Amino acid sequence: MASQRRRRGRAPLRIRLRRNRGRRLRRLAYVFLTFLALLCAAAVTAYHLTVIPKPHPETVVQSTVFLDADGAYLGRRGPVDRQDVPLSSVPRHVQDAVIAAENRSFRTDSGVSPRAIARALLAAVTGGDPQGGSTITQQYVKNALLSPEHSLSRKAREALIAIKLDRTRGKDEILEGYLDTVYFGRGAAGIQSAARNYFGVDAKNLTVAQGAALAAIVNIPSYYEKAGSDPKVTAKLENRWEWVLDAMAVSGSITAKQRAAARFPAFRFYPPGETEGQRQYLIDVAAKEAADRLGITEDRLASGGYSVTTTFDLALQDRATQLVQEHPGGKGVRVHTAAVGLVPGDGAVRVLYGGSDYARQSFNDAVSGAVEAGTALDPFGRVRGVGEPLGKMLKTAAPTPLNLASAYATVAAGGTYATPYTVARITQGGRTVYRARPDVRRVLDEKEALVAGARSGAGPAPVAAGTDGVPGTVPASEAKGFITAGAGAGSARRTVWSTGYDGRLALTVALFADKAGPKKGTTVPARLPNEPSPTEFAQKVADGIWRAATKGTPN
Helix, strand or coil: CHHHHHHHHCCCHHHHHHHHHHHHHHHHHHHHHHHHHHHHHHHHHHHHHCCCCCCCHHHHCECEEEECCCCCEEEEECCCECCCCCHHHCCHHHHHHHHHHHCCCCCCCCCCCHHHHHHHHHHHHHCCCCCCCCCHHHHHHHHHHCCCCCCHHHHHHHHHHHHHHHHHCCHHHHHHHHHHHCECCCCEECHHHHHHHHHCCCHHHCCHHHHHHHHHHCCCHHHHCCCCCCHHHHHHHHHHHHHHHHHHHHHCCCCHHHHHHCCCCCCCCCCCCHHHHHCHHHHHHHHHHHHHHHCCCHHHHHCECEEEEECCCHHHHHHHHHHHCCCCCECCEEEEEEEEEECCCCCEEEEEECCCCCCCCCCCHHHHCCCCCCCCCHHHCCCCCCCCCHHHHHHCCCCCHHHHHHHHHHHHCCCEEECCECEEEEEECCEEEEECCCCEEECCCHHHHHHHHHHHCCCCCCCCCCCCCCCCCCCHHHCCCEEEEEECCHHHCCEEEEEEECCCCEEEEEEEEEEECCCCCCEEEECCCCCCCHHHHHHHHHHHHHHHHHCCCCC
């Protein structure tokens, strides 16, 4: 009876739950708010405890680049193809192109993208593919400040550092760091190296079209690096390039007129061709000289972020390469051709062709090749009172092509010897740290210099030189400006020289040959093949280089 009364006095479960719902909801709300407060407190604590790390050593190491006399890119030395440039040296339209391609809210966001973080967290929890979509600030943190591992904790740390970076650094400083470290393919880290590798220009000279192309490449750099040489890759990049330009036009970064005028840019061929590989001979010589001038090792030079402006004329060097590579060689015989051109009375080396393939032969025939001089130095035989270093040079039976060219440059300069040099200027961080001063000295009096020139049969090239096909004229190599000689004769010809000069240039082209020696990996001197005629070939190369070097300049 009592139990029945108790049951009759207790409300049904549904009613009891309804009566307690408010209390339960309040408790749940308290728990949620407590959890949220703890989470916020943990986030605030983590934020304050977060320290912005220093960049990885590999992201601050810079390469040293080498430029020709006109500023054209020759190549680089260093473990990483990267050079820092201030944001002021990156055109605004290039900055805007990268922002349009990678993070359109960069100028106004807090350094992170909540949506991208949510996708990354979901992928990490579910084991899905790693998710991208990070802001420029996050990409900079990931590339330069953190390890590349994919983990939930690293992603959270990346976000915290990005927020703190955004609150403590200016947007321009963050963008500058990003542009100096982001990878563009072709081995190029940073906008400066990318501009040179893709278009052969400095970042400051990038056009709207070129800047948009580089911005489009950042998305998949290892794929797009073949743009210009792979039609499929080029077509896909062009579509993305159009998308970047459209975004820039919509945002007002470029005008409608600029958008309409933009044309897909031409890329440097990738991978580099034979002509570019031959430039390593130039870089070898210039790197050694630059390190000596600065009093540092070549390793320190390579990682010091220097810009070395050389004395070389890249267009002239490439012309020499084209001419020399026309030689067919001989059966079992390897023909070596060296070419040196320098400025009389100054010593600046304009041309330095040291070999056909740096990958197979790093030995530079132009500066180190010791071949028989034959009669090339006979004009100096009766000259008296020769000063050094020309006197010592004339006593050797096997001068280098560089030495021979400098000897005739001395005659061209009226007896003034100029030490050959290849480095005109070195800068670091925009500051000039070295500038060349020609080292000149008188080693012959003017009369003896005139005598040597007269005996050689060489001298200032006549105006008519180098006008093949014009009645009454002869090629420069057959004119009074050149002497061709060598060692050996007929089928026993071992060496051929073609040397000439005027007030603008002293030029030497030398041919010699070798063949495999009795022991593996060795070579021995060989006779030059008769076909084509080594004399005619040397004259042809000399004539072609001379034409290119003196075209449009007064005698």
